[in-house]
Amino acid sequence: MEENREEPESFEVSVQQLNDLLTDHRGLFTRPSTDCDPVHPGICVDNESVAWNVTRLKRLGVTHILNAAEGNSFMHVNTNAEFYAGTGFIYHGIPASDFDHFDISVYFEEAAEFIGQALEYNHGKGKVYVHCREGYSRSPTLVIAFLMLRQNMDVHTAVATVRRKREIGPNDGFLLQLCRLNRRLTAQQGSWDQ
Template sequence: MALLDKVPGELKLYIGGIFTLRRRDALREANITHVLSVLRMPLDDDLFSPYNHHVVQVDDVDDENLLEHFPATNRFIQDGLDGGGGVLVHCAMGKSRSATCVIAYLMQKHHISVSEALSQVQQARPIVEPNEGFMKQLELYGQMQTPESVEDTPAYQRWVYQREIELSRAVGQAPEAEKIRFEDEHVTDQAASFELRCRKCRRPLATSQYLIAHDSSKSTNDQGPISSIAETARDCAHYFLDPLSWMRPELEQGKLDGRLECPKCHANVGKYAWQGMQCSCNEWIVPGISLSKSRIDQVKKAAVSEIRRPPGPAVSSPVNPRQNL
């Protein structure tokens, strides 16, 4: 009799496809008590009647949000193992969706990387290959340090915001006002290295932790690849940045693009385009929210007695994982 595909180690954790549920003798021999189904399709209740059963209804597509389910699937797997029985995680083919959930569990359980967890699962089932979108979600989950609640994590909130921007971009519309994430209302603990001020009235508009670094593989200078916010800002005509609360009156109007004015002197200091904007260095930034270098002064932190941020409630949160200041 063929055995089930068991993840290496002492855990009674198994992975398979939908047809694995037909192998009753093998399931009984493995003492399977919990079954996690990760798929969206009609399921025969008779297949699950002997087991504790949990379903996550997702499709095997890159833009499906499986990340939000990791805490619940991890708890279900752990509950099954703690009860002394075996746990089977399955999808349609036992290749992508089920593997993603097993990898997420192993990352949290053993504090290991995505690649290490993937290698373990592939030892059990060589065909395992999560789709590209799920792999990115696993990488983000690792960067978030596999929290018990992902929805309260700023990195997850930013990721959801970026998904909303992409969706709005796909349909040619500006994002809904309530879905715009004003980053200074989620202040990081990361120290600012410099401040950007309106050249006309000297009003502080942003600090360096809100700037978006360009892709170093696409943007270069005379010395080689650009690898920092400071170098990007120095070599390009614009500072690209996250939405900040002083931009709220303009960004919440529902326009696809427009101008940004200094909230104090109303000088034109930049522009925005939700569909994206090309920098002078040819890098394409989505969304494109920029301050013009010719209208802004950059002031080093050492010259600033107190870093002043645009108005907005100060809420402590972890460092933004996609920035490297």
């Protein structure tokens, strides 16, 4: 009896394909080489160092801060709304952990909404600083999800867009969750087109 194997849909993107986008010509990941990289108009991704520096954030023109690693453990950044009280920044924290098994997808919509509001702030003059501890996995994952949810990019394009501007390396669990988001959005788009 012949097994009926379905060919993968053309919109399927694998974690390996995304990792191929993220590595250099030798197949190696590279750590970020600069601070506060503008990865899309009005969106900067960085590590925690600038998050602690209110003066620098103001010089950069930041209006909103999205901490993708809010919390008190060694892998989190202990800034919060109280830390930024009186600075004029609009703050939002997400308590994500950088583990393959952590479900960051539950925060995709929340982060996309905050980033979208930031970019619309003051008649489109808002600027959002998205950070985690290293600016390498959690924060770029949330920005990629925003690009998919609000800018109608597919996962491949969104990852490539951020990677062109900053060295990033979301863990494989996060990449898988982005692939699942891509599958869902593509299926929704297909049903709207009919």
